[in-house]
Amino acid sequence: DSGVTQTPKHLITATGQRVTLRCSPRSGDLSVYWYQQSLDQGLQFLIQYYNGEERAKGNILERFSAQQFPDLHSELNLSSLELGDSALYFCASSASEEETQYFGPGTRLLVL
Amino acid sequence: GIQVEQSPPDLILQEGANSTLRCNFSDSVNNLQWFHQNPWGQLINLFYIPSGTKQNGRLSATTVATERYSLLYISSSQTTDSGVYFCAVNDYKLSFGAGTTVTVRA
Numbered sequence: 001d002s003g004v005t006q007t008p009k010h011l012i013t014a015t016g017q018r019v020t021l022r023c024s025p026r027s028g029d030l031s032v033y034w035y036q037q038s039l040d041q042g043l044q045f046l047i048q049y050y051n052g053e054e055r056a057k058g059n060i061l062e063r064f065s066a067q068q069f070p071d072l073h074s075e076l077n078l079s080s081l082e083l084g085d086s087a088l089y090f091c092a093s094s095a096s097e098e099e100t101q102y103f104g105p106g107t108r109l110l111v112l
Numbered sequence: 113g114i115q116v117e118q119s120p121p122d123l124i125l126q127e128g129a130n131s132t133l134r135c136n137f138s139d140s141v142n143n144l145q146w147f148h149q150n151p152w153g154q155l156i157n158l159f160y161i162p163s164g165t166k167q168n169g170r171l172s173a174t175t176v177a178t179e180r181y182s183l184l185y186i187s188s189s190q191t192t193d194s195g196v197y198f199c200a201v202n203d204y205k206l207s208f209g210a211g212t213t214v215t216v217r218a
């Protein structure tokens with residue numbers, strides 16, 4: 001158990017819908033990262049927050065957004081969902097940007 | 113961005129065999145991590161190894177940062193070692209290789 005929690009574990013929804021994925025980092029970790037794992041793109045970095053502020057953006061679509069709250073949990077919002085958004089979404093946390101990132105169990109999203 | 117290449121892409125082992133997985137990266141990095149993704153999709157941290165050698169049970173890893181590569185050694189492989197092994201380098205985000213899929217047969 002990495003200490004990073006993600007909910008829900010599985011999500012099935014329809015095209016055009018909006019979903020919210022939630023992540024709680026390890027106790028004391030200020031950095032939260034979101035990654036997407038799809039069959040054709042592999043594991044890709046989406047976005048990073050540090051202590052509530054956005055620090056880095058990767059290949060994140062404009063239909064996707066995220067935030068980190070004062071209690072340090074983070075949410076990833078995916079809207080206008082398309083079939084191609086079906087993937088495993090991971091959250092990771094670390095104490096600082098140079099240190100080990102610990103991954104949560106992931107949320108498996110299926111868009112039908 | 114930094115390019116990460118892993119080899120081989122696939123590896124089939126008989127239980128008890130030893131193997132070496134390789135990770136090459138294109139630029140200097142702050143650190144490097146090895147992960148094992150099990151058949152249920154969980155990404156499990158194996159090593160945080162910016163340089164040098166570390167051992168954890170039957171697994172060990174070596175990173176030669178000046179030559180931009182890292183090696184993961186699996187000794188006396190077991191069926192529970194099956195899964196995908198990822199190398200990821202940190203330049204303030206993790207850039208992952210495509211992974212090595214390991215299948216250990218009983």
